Amino acid sequence: MDQAVQVGIIMGSQSDWDTLRHTAETLEALEIGHETRVVSAHRTPDRMFEYAEQAAERGLKVIIAGAGGAAHLPGMVASKTELPVIGVPVQSRTLNGVDSLLSIVQMPGGVPVGTMAIGKAGAINAALWTAAMLGSFDPAIQARYRAWRRAQTERVLADDRPGQS
Numbered sequence: 575m576d577q578a579v580q581v582g583i584i585m586g587s588q589s590d591w592d593t594l595r596h597t598a599e600t601l602e603a604l605e606i607g608h609e610t611r612v613v614s615a616h617r618t619p620d621r622m623f624e625y626a627e628q629a630a631e632r633g634l635k636v637i638i639a640g641a642g643g644a645a646h647l648p649g650m651v652a653s654k655t656e657l658p659v660i661g662v663p664v665q666s667r668t669l670n671g672v673d674s675l676l677s678i679v680q681m682p683g684g685v686p687v688g689t690m691a692i693g694k695a696g697a698i699n700a701a702l703w704t705a706a707m708l709g710s711f712d713p714a715i716q717a718r719y720r721a722w723r724r725a726q727t728e729r730v731l732a733d734d735r736p737g738q739s
């Protein structure tokens with residue numbers, strides 16, 4: 575069954591894919607339609623503005639934007655769309671992602687970005703937070719999200735001996 579694309583996953587560089595692929599994989603597990611694009615705030619600013627300006631009319635409901643270092647992509651996209659924007663700070667090589675986190679989280683009042691944790695955890699949680707939000711309006715997504723969380727709990731309960739699995 576074709577899924578309507580509801581979520582745009584964008585990232586500042588090809589090198590961010592190793593982090594943002596966890597967002598895509600989690601959305602796939604939840605059967606939430608999404609697209610992935612490299613859109614750089616600094617190297618392709620015109621593409622960034624075009625993407626942000628057209629996202630809502632193309633039917634997207636949420637934009638997840640990952641970037642590292644001077645991570646301006648989530649904030650700049652948020653400045654050009656009323657869609658909810660979630661920022662994923664990529665773990666940078668030089669400053670371990672603290673630079674990315676601070677660049678994304680410290681938005682001025684009036685232009686919100688929902689900021690996740692640095693790296694893989696943030697990438698997964700961006701997808702789960704999206705499922706929680708879309709699930710408020712879509713019972714099928716909410717049921718899949720509930721099942722995903724339940725399966726996680728069962729996995730942890732089933733394996734309480736560290737170092738065995």
Ligand code: RP5
Binds near residue numbers: 585588590616644
């Ligand atoms: C940012 O610069 C990207 O989001 C990436 O995390 C970082 C480094 O990019 P590359 O030099 O690896 O292309 O814009």
